[in-house]
Amino acid sequence: MPRRPVIAVAGLACETSSFSPARTLEPAFHPRRGDEIIEKYSFIQPGTPLGHAASWQGSLIGHALPGGVVTRDAFEGLTTEILSRLADIISNSETGIDGLWFDIHGAMCVEGIQDAEAELLRRIRVIIGAETITDLITCYRTAPHEDTMETKERACRHLVEILTSEPSEQRRPLKVWVQVPILLPGEQTSTRLEPAKGLYQLVPQVEATTGVLDAAIWVGYAWADEPRNHAVVVVTGWEINAVATNAKRLAEYFWKVRHEFHFAAPTGSLDDCLDQALISRDRPFFISDSGDNPTAGGSGDVTWGLSIVLSRPEFRHSTGPIVIYASIPGSEAVDCIAAAGIGETVTVTAGAEVDNIHHGPLRLTGIVHAIKLGDRDALVECVLRIGSVYVIITKQRKPYHHKSDFTELDLDPLSADIVVVKIGYLEPELFCMAANWMLALTPGGVDQDLVRLGHRQICRPMWPFDRSFPHAPSLTPQLIPMSNDSA
Structure with missing residues (x-):
């Protein structure tokens, strides 16, 4: 029976804006180690064709929410562990490592390093040797990236095909x-x-x-x-x-x-988009607050867009058009809201803790509509109703891409008049929910201009x-x- 090749899995992924004042720290990568990596990817688990064809060995992978430049300390700490774990895999294998799945995103910027992924791979190469195959490169073919897992599986399949081919045919x-x-x-x-x-x-x-x-x-x-x-x-x-x-x-x-x-959609200033949404009969009408999109690398705490929404006279009273705004971080604000409880009126300050270039923190007074604990990214989420605007305030920044992100906060985006989301093009669920939408050209670390x-x-x-x-x-x-x- 032919020997099953040993394939290690390692990599760091973070889409980082060099125009954001935010910094990405080590915990943001939520590292997975060893078998945790195999558990993440069903297509390399035991019992699957790829899982049967090779011995998959997890080193360390870390996938951070897009954000600001990765600190050098974070990069060095995670890289050191990756190298150590790869060395352990080699020492526990009679044949060493035949292939490496370099599980990255490809847009990571690190303090003091240009081309961070290449630097990481250079260091990995020192450990795994020159013969280990790492270079069957591929990438997503859809935007939004609806083929993420398909692409990863394709990369692994190509690698296995090369490593399991007949010796006479085995070439890079x-x-x-x-x-x-x-x-x-x-x-x-x-x-x-x-x-x-x-x-x-x-x-x-x-x-x-x-x-x-x-x-x-x-x-x-x-x-x-x-x-x-x-x-x-x-x-x-x-x-x-x-x-x-x-x-x-x-x-x-x-x-x-x-x-x-x-x-991918009609564009304009945020006021232009709000004007169009108010005169449109399409409901819900989605607006992308694109300049601070946290899934493109924005800090997520730019208050400029929310300040424009709250300044509009149409939304100052509870009987106005229903608007959902997602979202703004405010750690102390969330603590205050959670302590007050649902139904209470509170005054808090939120936003601009990281990016105050475009607008400062906002003083918000409203009625507590919802409180939710335990989110992976946000940690704690609260909703404050200010006039007819339901503002989502989070302990830490979070993207809002799914209907459940709203319904779990007792919000129904399908019944809202306007939904303003910090995003660029609408992710699939949002796109399906939107009766119409526009992309607002707003300022921030991922400014579309x-x-x-x-x-x-x-x-x-x-x-x-x-x-x-x-x-x-x-x-x-x-x-x-x-x-x-x-x-």
Whole structure:
């Protein structure tokens, strides 16, 4: 019976805005270790095809809610543990580690390091050796990312296929990449709409080509100011002509349609969006407070948007249009509200503890509508009714993506007139709930107005920061050397 290859799992993931004053600390990664990692991913558990085909060994993975730059102490502490656990896996295995699933997001910024994922992999390579396969790269093909688990499983499947092939056929595939001078926010590259829809529909076509194993398109992460940040196409496979030709095909199509990318919904100032929502008959009408989106790296505690909502005369009385606002952190405010209890009137101060660049803390007086304990991200959630606005206040920042996030707080988003959520494009459940929606171009660490953020380290010229180019980009495919596994 052939030997089952040993595959280790390790990685750190955090989508981080370098324009947010927030910092991401070690506990935010909620580390999983050893068997906890295997329990997280059903497709590598015992009894599954992949679980049967290889011996999966968990080191440490940490997935933090998107936020500000990761502190150096957090990175070093978690990295040290990853390396130690990998060394233990090797010492307990007769054959060492055959493959590594590098479980990352790919948009992590760390204090004092450029290209943190590459630095982490360089250190891992020292421990696991040069022969361990780590470099079968792939990425999501939908935005919003509805194919997260499918993508992870595909990466693991490719790795197992290589490691379990006949010795005469066991070789590392070629990798070709093309750097594309485009940097767009996800809100302009939703695969629900053209041109991203058509662009990503080319990926499975390329993947089906003889001699190609995988194709991937990264649009980049618009709120990280690093030289590596731009769009990239990577095609992996066995035949250099097929790999290079198809990489160029994807890159050239991406460049050709650059003018066609637009926001996934109508946009405007927050006041514009509120005006439109009030005159619309569509209910519920969702509005994205996009500049402080915590799932893109915003601090989550910018008070600017909530201050605009509460200043509107239409919402000052309890008989006004019902508005739900999600959300604003306020640790001391939550303690005060929880102590007072449901039905009581309280006055608290919340927000701007981290990001007070755009607006200061808000003084809020309202009736306590709901209190909920034990949320993984928020810890404690409260709802304060101020006029006709139901404001969700949290102990720690939290994204609101699911209907249950609201109903568990005795809120019915389907019965509301307006739901304002700190988000970019609507996640699937919100999208299905919304009768209509707009994206408000609000300030914050993930401001959709990229030019006003003031990038300084990205390579120029870059679309759409630069609208004219002295010459067309070459979009020449580059072969990634076999020995360059840490790149």
